[in-house]
Amino acid sequence: MKLVIVESPTKARTISRFLGKDYLIKFSMGHIMDLPKSKLGVDVDNGFNPQYEVVEDKKKTIAELKKAAKTSDSIILATDPDREGEAIASHVKDMLGKTQKYQRVVFHEITKEAVDEAFKNPRVIDTNLVDAQTARRVLDRLVGYKLSPLLWKKVRRGLSAGRVQSVALRLIVEREREIENFKKEPYFTITAFVKKENIDNILFELIEVDGEKIDVQRTLKLYDGEYKYKKTIIGTEQDAQNILDDLKSKSLVVSDVLEKEVHRSPQPPYTTSTLQQDGARRLGLNGRRTMSLAQKLYEEGFITYHRTDSVVISNAALFSTRNYIEKEFGKRYLPEKPKFYSTKQKLAQEAHEAIRPTKVSNQTSAISNQLGEQYGKLYELIWRRAVASQMADAITESTTVIADAKRERNFRFKANGSVLIFDGFLKVNPSGLGDNKLPEFKKEEVLHPAKIEKTFHETLPPPRYNDASLIKSLEEAGIGRPSTYASIVATIESRAYIERDQGRFVPTVVGVAVNDFLVANFSTIDDIPFTAEMEDELDNIANGEKEWEPMIKNFYSPFEKKLGEVEGAARVKIAVEETDEICPNCGSKLVIRTGRFGKFLSCSKFPECKFTKPFVEKTNLKCPKDGGDVIVKKTRKGRKFFGCSNYPKCDFAAWKLEDISGNSKIKNQNSKAQIKS
DNA sequence: CAGTGAGCGAGCTTCCGCTTGACTT
Numbered sequence: 290m291k292l293v294i295v296e297s298p299t300k301a302r303t304i305s306r307f308l309g310k311d312y313l314i315k316f317s318m319g320h321i322m323d324l325p326k327s328k329l330g331v332d333v334d335n336g337f338n339p340q341y342e343v344v345e346d347k348k349k350t351i352a353e354l355k356k357a358a359k360t361s362d363s364i365i366l367a368t369d370p371d372r373e374g375e376a377i378a379s380h381v382k383d384m385l386g387k388t389q390k391y392q393r394v395v396f397h398e399i400t401k402e403a404v405d406e407a408f409k410n411p412r413v414i415d416t417n418l419v420d421a422q423t424a425r426r427v428l429d430r431l432v433g434y435k436l437s438p439l440l441w442k443k444v445r446r447g448l449s450a451g452r453v454q455s456v457a458l459r460l461i462v463e464r465e466r467e468i469e470n471f472k473k474e475p476y477f478t479i480t481a482f483v484k485k486e487n488i489d490n491i492l493f494e495l496i497e498v499d500g501e502k503i504d505v506q507r508t509l510k511l512y513d514g515e516y517k518y519k520k521t522i523i524g525t526e527q528d529a530q531n532i533l534d535d536l537k538s539k540s541l542v543v544s545d546v547l548e549k550e551v552h553r554s555p556q557p558p559y560t561t562s563t564l565q566q567d568g569a570r571r572l573g574l575n576g577r578r579t580m581s582l583a584q585k586l587y588e589e590g591f592i593t594y595h596r597t598d599s600v601v602i603s604n605a606a607l608f609s610t611r612n613y614i615e616k617e618f619g620k621r622y623l624p625e626k627p628k629f630y631s632t633k634q635k636l637a638q639e640a641h642e643a644i645r646p647t648k649v650s651n652q653t654s655a656i657s658n659q660l661g662e663q664y665g666k667l668y669e670l671i672w673r674r675a676v677a678s679q680m681a682d683a684i685t686e687s688t689t690v691i692a693d694a695k696r697e698r699n700f701r702f703k704a705n706g707s708v709l710i711f712d713g714f715l716k717v718n719p720s721g722l723g724d725n726k727l728p729e730f731k732k733e734e735v736l737h738p739a740k741i742e743k744t745f746h747e748t749l750p751p752p753r754y755n756d757a758s759l760i761k762s763l764e765e766a767g768i769g770r771p772s773t774y775a776s777i778v779a780t781i782e783s784r785a786y787i788e789r790d791q792g793r794f795v796p797t798v799v800g801v802a803v804n805d806f807l808v809a810n811f812s813t814i815d816d817i818p819f820t821a822e823m824e825d826e827l828d829n830i831a832n833g834e835k836e837w838e839p840m841i842k843n844f845y846s847p848f849e850k851k852l853g854e855v856e857g858a859a860r861v862k863i864a865v866e867e868t869d870e871i872c873p874n875c876g877s878k879l880v881i882r883t884g885r886f887g888k889f890l891s892c893s894k895f896p897e898c899k900f901t902k903p904f905v906e907k908t909n910l911k912c913p914k915d916g917g918d919v920i921v922k923k924t925r926k927g928r929k930f931f932g933c934s935n936y937p938k939c940d941f942a943a944w945k946l947e948d949i950s951g952n953s954k955i956k957n958q959n960s961k962a963q964i965k966s
Numbered sequence: 967c968a969g970t971g972a973g974c975g976a977g978c979t980t981c982c983g984c985t986t987g988a989c990t991t
Contacts, residue, residue, distance in 0.1 A: 297985060319985030326980090347985095373984055426982075433981020441979065445972090451981045584986080596984085772983060780981095860973070884971035895972070903969070922968060930967055942967045944991065 292361035294354065294381055296368050299588050300399060304367070307401045308408075315357050317368065321347045322380040324426065329434050331427050333849075337841045339427050341380070351384055363390040365411070370395035371638040372831065376422035379414050398603040398642045399593070421830040424837035428452070428823065431845060432814060435852055436807070444803055444861045447784075452823075453769050454780050455807055455815045460762055461754055461787055462796045462804040463512040471509075471750035476520040477529035478746060481541060481692075481702055481738035486728040493541065493692055493738070497701035498522075498532070509751065513762045513817065516751040529743035532700070536741055541692035541702055543734040548689075551707075552682040555714035557600035557630035558643035558675040561771030562764040564595070566757040567670055573792075574667075575756050576775030582667045583644070590647055591656055592671055596771040597641040598764075600630040602675070606645055610679045613649040618716060624681050634764060645675035673718040680714035690730045753793035766817045767824060785883070798864040799883055810855045814848070865893070874900045905934065910949050914941040919949060 293314045295301050301314040308314070322341045324330035332338040343351060358364060364385060366378035374395075382391055392411035396403040429452055436450035479495035496503060503523060509516040523529050559567070561580075568579030583595035602610075607627050615623045632639065646668070653672065657665030688706040693699065706727030709715070754762070756778060763769045769777050781787050786800030796804070807815045829835040866881040872892040880893045881904055888904040906921040912933040922932045922942075931949065933941040943949050 317985080320983070323983090324981090327978095350985095369984085377984070422983095429982045431981085435981095437980035447979050449980050453982065578991085588986090770983060772985080776982090863972090882972065889971055891972075899972095901971070903971095932968065936968060940968090944967080 290361050291363050291365055292357050293365045293367050294378075296374065296377060297594075299590075300594070303399050303590075304404055307404045312365075313357055313361060315354055316350075317354070317377055317381055318347065318350050320344060320373070320377055320380070321351055321384065324430050329430065331430055333431075333845065336838050337427055337845070339423060339430075343384075354381065355385060358385045358389060361389075363392065365408070366391060366393045366414070367396070367407070369640040370397060371640040372418055372422045372425065372827070374640060375415055375418040376426075379416075379419045382414060397599075397601075397640060400603050400605050402605065403603065415831075417833045418831045420837045421827040424830055424840055425823070425827055427837075427841055428844060431841075431848070435848070436811065436814075439852065439855060440803060440806070442860075443855075443858065444806060444863070445799070448799075448803060449780070449784055450803070450807055450815075452814065452820060453763075453773070453777055455804075456766070456768050456817060456820070457759065457763060457777050458781050458786050458796070458800055458804050459808065459815055460513055460759065461781075461794045462801055464751065464754055465796050465801075467509070467511060467516075468750040468753065471748075473750075474520055474748045475524065476746050476748065477523040477526065477743050478521055479523070479529065479532055479536075479741065479743055481539070481736075481741045483541075483704070483736050483738050485730075485736075488728055490739075491704055491727065493690075493702035493704045493736075495532070495700060496703045497699075499698050507748065511751060513766065518748055520746070520748050523743075526743075526745070532698075533741060533743060535696045535698060536694055536700065538696075539694075539738050539741055541694050541736040541738065543690060543730050543732055543736065544693045544701075545691040546688065546730050546732065547691070549687055550710075551685045551687050553685065553713075553715075554682050555628070555677040555680060555718065556674065558602060558645050558678045559671060560598050560600060560632075560643060561596050562598070562760050562774060564644055564671070565760050565774055567674075568667065569755060569757040571670060572666055576760065576778055579667065580775050582664055583671075585660060586656070586664060586668055586671075589660065591651055591668060593643070593645050593647060594641045595644055597639075597644060598632065598634060598637040598771055599639040599641055600632050600643045601639065602643050602645055602678075606642070606649075607679065610645075610649050610676060614676065614680055618680070621711070622680050622713065622716065624679070628679055630678070634767065643675070644671055646672050649676060677714040677718035680717065681711075683709065683713035683715045684711040686710050688727050690727060692736055753790070753795060755793045759794065766820065768817070768820045797883065798866070802861050802863045806861050810851060810858075811848075872898060872900050874898050908946060910946065912939060912941045913949060915939045917941075919946075 291312050293304070293308065293312050295304065295314065295316050296319055298316050301316045305312070305314045321344055323344050324339060325342055330340040332340070366381060368374040368377045378393055393414050394407040394411050396407040433449070433451040437448065440448040440450055481493040483491040483493055485491060503521045505520050505522055507518050507520060509518070523532065564583065565576045565579050568574040580595065583592065586592045587595050611623060611627060653665045653669040656668045685707050690704045692702045694702070704727060706725050708724050708726050759778065760774045763774065763777065781800070785797055786803060787794045787796055813819060826835070826840050830837050830840065863883060868879050868881060868890065870879040870890065872879055872894070875892060875894055875898045877892055877894045877898065879890045881888050882891050890902050890904050892898040892900040908919045908921065908931065910919040911917070912919055912935070914933065915935055917933045917935040917939055919931050920934050922930055931943045931946060933939040
């Protein structure tokens with residue numbers, strides 16, 4: 290009997306179908322060894338020796354592996370084909386002892402062909418790759434467990450910093466500043482409304498004055514990229530009015546009609562990042578919720594593994610998807626050759642396939658019936674995107690009509706139309722862009738607009754981040770991994786570094802204080818290039834070109850020096866928010882401060898005057914028990930809930946505002962129904 | 967499902983990445 294060890298139970302179940310009776314398949318459930326939780330666990334004076342120990346809740350798993358190993362004559366380590374997978378394989382080997390025979394096999398997709406091929410080509414454990422993981426782990430531990438205590442001392446207890454979370458926070462704080470500093474500029478556009486062939490308002494936009502284009506593209510350099518926005522050279526109401534005055538006799542003459550075919554290609558199938566982005570955008574789910582739904586779909590065998598950075602699909606899937614497309618939609622919808630996508634992320638490890646349905650014939654309705662509607666909705670996104678990715682391009686005929694008005698100045702207008710002439714992949718994954726068909730215009734045709742108007746606009750600052758855009762930015766910077774994207778947001782939220790305003794992230798005063806402290810003192814770590822440089826170094830270690838210890842030493846020496854310097858610096862002051870309320874003790878103004886439990890009101894004269902009172906965020910609802918105000922509260926863990934303002938006299942509480950109006954029986958039914966759906 | 971809080975104070979907090987299960991949202 291041969292023992293095969295993989296990471297996940299589902300993967301174990303799947304490959305047990307490919308391998309014969311001679312194989313016993315077990316799983317490690319991820320990492321089984323790690324640095325201790327309650328101390329640094331890295332001997333910084335002795336070669337950064339890491340004190341790996343058994344992960345507390347993996348003892349049972351390890352016992353099972355040991356038991357299985359006893360009855361096996363060789364062990365095949367089939368964990369994921371990346372840095373972390375290699376380390377897990379190595380830890381398992383250390384755990385099961387040197388007397389056994391070991392082989393290491395790797396495969397990038399869980400298909401019979403790939404697994405068979407892998408088993409034909411076993412190798413030994415790649416110690417260089419394991420070293421790269423050790424370096425990554427040690428570096429993250431040093432950063433996290435040295436910076437966090439510094440924050441406890443300099444800012445407030447319980448706070449945290451890390452290579453990943455601190456950059457995420459920085460993105461949000463920098464964006465807030467960009468928004469605050471953004472200078473809005475007013476501008477105007479001029480539109481002529483033309484009626485023709487029953488189409489009332491064909492919009493002709495002014496695009497040129499005396500041969501000069503009126504659109505101006507502006508570029509704002511952001512911390513994580515660029516933000517492009519448009520305005521026009523018509524900057525004042527007077528300028529706009531002058532143009533309207535000049536255009537008083539309204540006729541325009543068509544000078545050109547341009548037609549062209551535009552091809553649109555489908556997007557690649559989902560990765561974890563893009564799935565979470567669309568989960569947020571199209572279904573309003575946060576990263577955690579998307580992943581939990583996907584987990585179930587994966588466990589039930591409906592989709593491939595959901596933590597991946599690859600857009601590649603297996604040959605088998607390619608074949609069956611193309612068959613499906615031809616059979617269901619016909620030859621026109623099937624491109625001559627399969628479409629191959631490659632990842633744009635330099636740091637992708639591509640240990641798995643893209644996220645796709647395991648069986649293209651599985652329809653949404655079956656999933657909805659079996660697991661519930663929410664699962665069905667997420668499955669549908671995955672199915673549409675995967676099938677569309679192998680379908681033909683959509684073809685649009687786009688029409689541009691140019692019309693001129695020669696007055697004191699020469700004005701040029703433009704109308705755009707587009708008609709879908711072949712839907713292609715849009716048949717399964719519609720984009721929501723409807724047709725905008727223009728009637729036929731001829732050169733020299735004279736148009737008589739019903740009206741010509743000016744419209745006021747303002748340039749807009751870049752938007753705040755939400756779940757989707759933050760994950761996108763982090764992934765582009767190579768920061769975080771598919772298995773951690775969702776928890777990054779959860780971490781900085783639970784530290785109260787950020788709050789949500791209509792789903793978008795706003796830094797709190799604490800978040801700003803922590804960020805500014807880190808940027809002022811540790812900007813070499815707390816920035817986007819740091820992780821990219823780290824990954825380069827880890828590659829060198831994995832290639833065997835460099836040793837891991839000197840790399841860590843190079844990083845740690847200056848870091849340690851800086852830690853020493855900052856140790857003696859003054860405590861960081863957290864900003865207060867002004868209010869109009871007056872302190873009943875001394876008549877000074879009250880301010881909003883933030884403590885361990887969130888916001889509270891205190892006298893601005895603290896410490897001379899120690900008056901405090903709770904900060905309450907009201908809702909417009911009344912308590913169904915005693916008619917008191919319903920106010921927003923937080924649990925010890927920071928979760929939001931709604932309670933009665935007469936607490937503790939009245940103990941009414943609810944998780945959701947919608948649950949409050951009805952009586953308790955209805956409430957119970959509602960919550961049950963929600964769990965099902 | 968909660969009534970405190972901040973420059974003091976015992977003992978404690980904390981990282982990133984790999985997994986699922988126990989929680990109910």
